[in-house]
Amino acid sequence: MKHPNDSGIAHGSPAQPGATTPALLPAVTFAGLELPAEVLRTLSELGVREPFPIQAATLPDALEGRDILGRGRTGSGKTLAFGLPLLTRTAGRRAEPKQPLALILVPTRELAQQVTQALAPYAEALRLRIATVVGGTSIGRQVTALRQGAEVVVATPGRLHDLIERNACRLGRVGITVLDEADQMCDLGFLPQVADVLDQVHPDGQRMLFSATLDRDVDQLVRRYLHDPVVHSVDPTAGTVTTMEHHVLVVHGPDRYAVTTEIAARDGRVLLFLDTKHAVDQLTRHLRASGVHAGALHSGKSQPQRTRTLAQFKNSQITVLVATNVAARGLHVDDLDLVVNVDPPTDVKDYVHRAGRTARAGESGSVVTLVLAGQRRETSRMMAEAGIEPTVTKVRSGEAELSRITGAKTPSGIPLDAGPAVPRPKNTNAPFRGLGTSKGTSRGAGGKSRKAGEARKLAEARRAALVRRNG
Template identity: 85%
Template sequence: MTHPDDSTTTHGTPAGPEATNPALPPAASFADLALPAAVLRTLSGLGVREPFPIQAATLPDALEGRDVLGRGRTGSGKTLAFGLPLLARTAGRRAEPKQPLALVLVPTRELAQQVSAALTPYAETLRLRTVTVVGGMSIGRQAAALRQGAEVVVATPGRLHDLVERNACRLGRVRITVLDEADQMCDLGFLPQVVEVLDQVAPDGQRMLFSATLDRDVDGLVRRYLHDPVVHAAEEPRGTVSTMEHHVLVVHGPDRYAVTTEIAARDGRVLMFLDTKHAVDRLTGHLRASGVHAAALHSGKSQPQRTRTLAQFRNGQVTVLVATNVAARGLHVDDLDLVVNVDPPTDPKDYVHRAGRTARAGASGRVVTLVPADLRRETSRMLADAGIEATVTKVRSGEAELSRITGARTPSGTPLDGGPAAPRPKNTHAPFRGLGTTRGTPRAAGGTSRKAGEARRLAEARQAARVRRGG
């Protein structure tokens, strides 16, 4: 098992008169920590030999029961940094029906499942029962698992709120609470549910909060709910890593679909981001008609569909994952060396989180953003705000320079689903026409009217709101 390699690790206390709790020295090895022998054996059996910087810094304090504020980019090893103390300090206790003892709150279903999978071997060796509580899955089965008793719950805010409202889960006995990716939970509008949870858990329990950024909402949570926390950070300046390359490819509008398709046909996996579900589905269909093993991931897919798609992407059955921002946080795929922003993000935080899917565990990776000439200045400002220095190159489909940067090549052209081969889209009217996004175009994608495009966007907004409510 490989581990992320963070270049700098700092630890201490937050600024302010209330910060009086000095951090303990970092641990040199797992064996130096007060971890149960069974956990040490499991770590060794899984090939986890030395703690990552964030783990070495955080574990001594967390195992002592202190409140912890952890800062670090995704892929820094945060799950075990909070997971091992949570499990070790819960071991030996037994939960009553509907009354868990420890809680991990995360923003997305995918991250909840990843956290659960990472903690399960250690929970099993300590004979702790865990349940994953997310939207898109049977709420009845989740309620039944809670009735049987579970010491540890990993949950998204919306679904946990629903279970609490149904009296299927009571939080008063939760002694250890973790907020992972707290900034994204706030960005997605979950702050009221997070506050509701923190108001219900044991007031004198341990709280650990992990966040890549500390904006106003997250800072408010820290000040209100963490008691004299120690602060640990493992990150490089401005949220970037030295093993990651950033490229802006300036693409002529009518050539954009061809450039995207050739990149998708490369040898190796690639994660492509677009703004809307409609655009994701449209591009995925085009890629499969071109002979590319692509699959779509967005909030309109059921949870079983999303889980199956991610499994196929990880095992290589799917080589191109086309996604909305639902995949930008928490998704971990080993050896993913290319991320492509087919639609350039406008928010620097979105760029950083999309980019964080590659160059993980100390590996190298590239982030490529496709930009029409009229959005080049806007994209440059966004990258500057994100602290990113990118190489800018003008490219056309079929050119050697495109292949050098991305590995692009001509697709087979043999449809995968038995349909006709994909025609070359006619992108003659607007730079974004054809990929489903309407930014900067007089008409909606696919030639529909502006009114129809607005109706589609309204429907997508309503669906997003339903997803947020359901976790």
């Protein structure tokens, strides 16, 4: 087995166009691989019996120290695909203070925590220390963890950059670097920071890049930093996952709020996606006032709040997670069978990654997108681009068809927090701000109501003054 620093990679050199290293034969079982006995025992204890396709394909090459370019949707088992080789090839070595030996770079805090949790049992079995470096939490504790020595660092680009600037972390001894969800890191504007990190790691180290798409920015990273990588693309896109159903529900504007509330009141968990933090908070408050156990997740929440909400959703203390795209990646919840786009995404990537929260690892699930009549054409175009042919159905709140597709039911109306009970929304309700209605429509209706109230108050004050004057 090749040592992390024996790969002979020329630092920063691009991959030659068309050059590919022949892949080794895929693994049939974990036992047939060069994995330590401690790892095999942990796999057995955790009930991990057979490798998923992405693991079977990449593990033989990754364990040999080859650069890997993996393309596949989320939920395919990529964490162990890169994590087991990284831990195996790092085992037996000890990190100096501030100088990790392996680095996993991810775009979001949630994904960083998920990767750490997934790899922790195997790292513990191999006596390797993992430090998680993300924003929103105490940087002082992270500085301490790095100073004490951590063989593996799981990091988001922004916080890692801050620690490097403080001279709390040095990357010169990093022999294995993983970029997970590389396309999202580029989409979020982290390309310069990612490139800066790759310029600092050991020039002859192993690099593994996993991405759902290989667009221009990701291709730039591949060509500059991966040397003759073994390419694996074994997982289907969201549009070809046979266990995933796609539905477009055409709703009447004023009825959209009621439809959303009834879907949220279903038996079982559901993940609702909206576009803005304000809309997420507003809908969450309404759902809780309607008796639905809902929690909000977006970038405006503190990291402890986000961690607590995710934990409550995973253990079913809350059954509805209302979120922005911050939950579109890095969120794995067992047996999550329904994802609802309350605000329909306009970008193919957003749809694919939102959809990827369900039907994971061979399980089944449904993705429902609510659209107004005027949004059908744009949504159809976006789905066609994603290779998806959804079932289109016109629905109204309270209808059996809505319940058949989503499990929708009438909420209890008993508030979970202090406050009066909320009556069940009816078809005549005004559109809800943040659920795809225009700001102008919502403001117009509210504005007229406020003006009418102010006019009444002014008229009453004038009548009272006239009575006093004439009395």
